[in-house]
Amino acid sequence: MTPHLGSVNNVRDKLQTPVMGTVVKPPDVGSVNNVRDKLQTPLALVGGFFRMCVLTGKAVFRRPFQWRECILQSWFIMRVALFPTIMVSIPFTVLLVFTLNVLLAQFGAADISGAGAALGAVTQLGPLTTVLVIAGAASTAICADLGARTIREEINAMEVLGIDPIHRLVVPRVLAAIFVAMGERRLPAAPPTTVVFAAADQ
Numbered sequence: 001m002t003p004h005l006g007s008v009n010n011v012r013d014k015l016q017t018p019v020m021g022t023v024v025k026p027p028d029v030g031s032v033n034n035v036r037d038k039l040q041t042p043l044a045l046v047g048g049f050f051r052m053c054v055l056t057g058k059a060v061f062r063r064p065f066q067w068r069e070c071i072l073q074s075w076f077i078m079r080v081a082l083f084p085t086i087m088v089s090i091p092f093t094v095l096l097v098f099t100l101n102v103l104l105a106q107f108g109a110a111d112i113s114g115a116g117a118a119l120g121a122v123t124q125l126g127p128l129t130t131v132l133v134i135a136g137a138a139s140t141a142i143c144a145d146l147g148a149r150t151i152r153e154e155i156n157a158m159e160v161l162g163i164d165p166i167h168r169l170v171v172p173r174v175l176a177a178i179f180v181a182m183g184e185r186r187l188p189a190a191p192p193t194t195v196v197f198a199a200a201d202q
Helices: 005-016 029-059 067-107 110-151 154-160 165-184 190-201
Strands: none
Touching: 029 165, 067 110, 067 165, 110 154, 110 165, 154 165
16 A cells, blocks of 8 residues: 555645744854854963963063172072073083084095084073073973962962052062073083083193
């Protein structure tokens, strides 16, 4: 017995028409929300970093400047970073000197290798090793100090007392790191270069 053609068409029409009251979601809404949720935390951290940089730049020119804190932090950064900077710069300088000697010997210009090695060590390796050690040792200690102050709620207490924590704590540490890095960037290359050239003269 064959079904009636009208009943088949009726069932097909009912299946194709949506039921009243149902909400059809666009297919891309879930993926857009997923991407937004995954990017929200990293973008918030980057935005907070730039906001702190702007506030620090504005607070540098405010008075009174915390000279005592800046001097103490400069001494602390120098004490933490000087010896590791010199120790890190020794293998870098040795590698640079021998690589430059091999390269200049191929061109027949081995007589200027001393000047080239000294120039390269002072202008290239000094800033590189200083940045690595300042960022690795001193900045880690600064972040740990500020994080401990936040956990102990000292930052909140300063804000309640009307003291700007960025002006009082962050600006002296940033300027101290800048001063020490500028002072150390030519210093670490001197002892390894002297050792290498003294060994070459023997």
